[in-house]
Amino acid sequence: MSASDSQELRYNPQAVEAKWQQIWEKEKTFRAVEDRQREKFYCLVMFPYPSGRIHMGHVRNYTIGDVIARHQRMLGKNVLNPMGWDAFGMPAENAAKKQNSAPSRWTYANIDAMRQELKTMGLAYDWDRELATSDADYAHWEQALFLKLFDRGLVYRKKSLVNWDPVDQTVLANEQVIDGRGWRSGALVERRELSQWFLRITAYADELLDGLETLPEWPATVRTMQANWIGRSHGLEFSFDLEGLSEKLPVYTTRPDTIMGVTFCSIAAEHPLARRVADQNPEIAAFIQECMKSGTSEESLERLEKKGFDTGFKAIHPLTGERIPVFIANFVLMSYGTGAVMAVPAHDQRDFEFAQVHGLPIRIVIQPPGQTLEVATLREAWTGPGIMVNSQLFDGLDHETGKTQVMDEFVRRGLGRRRTHYRLRDWGISRQRYWGNPIPMIHCERCGVVPVPEADLPVSLPEQVDLHVQGNPLDHLATFTDVFCPQCHGPARRETDTMDTFMESSWYYLRYCCRDFQEGPLDVDRVNYWMPVDQYIGGIEHAVLHLLYARFFHKALRDEGLVASDEPFRRLLTQGMVRKDTLFCSEHGWRYPVEVAEEGGTLVCSACRQPIVVGRNEKMSKSKNNVVDPAELIRGYGADTARLFMLFAAPPQQDLEWSDTGVDGAWRFLNRLWRLVRDVAVLVPGIAPAQTTPDEPGLKELRTKTHETIDKVGRDLERFGFNTAIAAVMELVNVGTRWLSENQTPEGNPQALAVLRELAETAVLLLHPLVPHITEELWQILGQGKPLAFQSWPKADPQALVRGEITIIVQVNGKLRAKLTVPADIAQADLESLAHHDPAILGNLQGKTVVKTIVVPGRLVNIVAK
């Protein structure tokens, strides 16, 4: 037993963490101040919805962000690392209904609770910049931005489809529609048209797509997903004449090369032509009604069994003059293109299936290279490349050339035009809900739609509101809706739609830059100092919507002169989910681990003794009883253990599997670190860290390892390899600990003490961004006055990295047969000869003839022999 084992020198995370959190808070260590002399670094994590408790997903997200922010700070950057709350949204309304309380009360109480929890994680935030999107000033300036967009023509109203619950008389979110029924009422959901507010994101479609190429530090997967989402396609738009009707049927196609294979047309259920027929034909009206009884999501539409109904109309093929039928089909989207398509069953799978069901002709017009398709044996559509056939003057053309020539022919004859279409639709921002930012508009019978004058902003949410009414509560509040028209001063009605919460998250990163600015939404100077965000971190589930809306909003504000950059987020990291096993009992449903017992080697439900089905790792979720409460973890092990486990268990982009024993492992490592640094600290008062490498082999190895670790951890953090960075420091700590136990009395060896101090300080410095509390404390124990938060990141000494000897592997026919330890600067010929004369190799080569020898310098020798 040594004196250093005494009680007060044991690692006590609770005391250490409280101590440093208080110091950081009191000293405002992480307050960010604009300083044009210094290089800035804006580190941003996706802000949370204030659900009331933080969960492991938050812990992971904010730990990753914190490591990056603290690392950049040590690299000398002026770091902005803010935190706030995405505070509007449906859950507050649902909770308030349940508790007979107000959404704002519920929300702000949750924020207070979550802020408290977050503070126990030791995150390096500038809390002075905290914001909640439901704050009066945030809502105010968002309304002002909305009006600016309105002035620029980027806001308009149009009819669009919503999920309508006929019993509750309310609009449902897609997630509130379960198997086609309303989650509360259980009523069959209908598609219904409503006048709604839209932002013209499609005006920026090209820039949003092309801009992806300026974002090399975004994950390729996210860029691909956004590109697919925008879905720019080049094609042909033309119209079919309709027999006996004056109007035409416009269609859009990306496959003009299949024009001669058209055997019918399909239109959406909402298509005007479909409605026309419905008026006269009750059967068709019933079919359209049937189509309207599915959700509005693209998924639900496309998963439908392909169904259709003949309208009786005949369209005239523009090139052949052939009469072809027009069908209503439930898989045609009114929101894409013209809501009508030319159908080519031989070369489109959906058309193929549809034609089979309805007995429609199939005509092959593209023959794939090397085969000949026949209608009689066709089992599925051929959508690949090929040569055009049965296409008159286009016969024999490669289908790509054919595309161009068919379009040229249509344009030349005035039958159609080339068009670029997008899958991207304009952004519907109207929500028929109370707890959101009001859309600042007024409806006047005489003047039409009139914006609320800027001087009258903000339009505030009324606090006294009955949430239990059907539909949008704001509709029923005369004190809110009854206003005078700002133009004619006559009686008018206030808009009651509130904004999509994606509006708030589209510009919060800008408001953080100038949280206290009161003259307008944004203080341009400060915003332009901090922007763009250098590192954005959040869940992959936001790959498309939030990240696309925010990019659009940013570009629109740029054109308004409020920001200078073209893109808001320079570098993006999308982290995976936190998952854990689930335990399911057929009798009692999802069980908590404590509700499960082990009997005879199998798990059973402790209530009913039924066997438990252990689920694969699933996303932590309250409903599945597989959540681990971060607060409990932090109370038990401390924030540093929680952070270390999160960072070590998996690379950040990947899903993380929860493991209680893994947490123990993290805890044990911090204790090993603590003991090593404490033991070194006892030995090295007054000793400076080593500046040069001693000649003694053991010390030389220690110092080389120290600097190799600096080198590796630096590179690892750069590429978010937190797990391998930790592994590298673990190796360093293991090496240091072993050296210390094998060299009991290094007191008389100043060189050894200097190397030891350098090793211990290095481990502490390198780990500081990851586990900030314990490292601050150890830094102090090492006798350092200035906190680690103000220290610079260590630099590897290039001379210490040079190794004299290296290990070379020797292979015979690609298989490992021997290892050689050779001088690092060995000549290639010497190495080759050494390999050929190695006893193990000689044995292996017996009876074989050497064909050739491949030498990879510094790595291996491969002898090819027969």
Added chain:
RNA sequence: GCGAAAGUGGCGAAACUGGUAGACGCCCUGGACUUAGGAUCCAGUGCCUUCGGGUGUGGGGGUUCGAAUCCCCCCUUUCGCACCA
């Protein structure tokens, strides 16, 4: 349905541009120690083995001196799909 990813020991994972597969950690086995601690330390730990070696990165082919890594086909799992945030 469309789109995007991922498959490596008992488990989480590592392997820079094709060059020692399994670093680091967990679990487990054997041993040591005792201020009995959330211990700690030492040794072992992919599989098979006649102890020479053989074999092994979801499956099947291919390219290469050499493939977890590159190419083709197949299988499985996860995520997103516009009113959840």
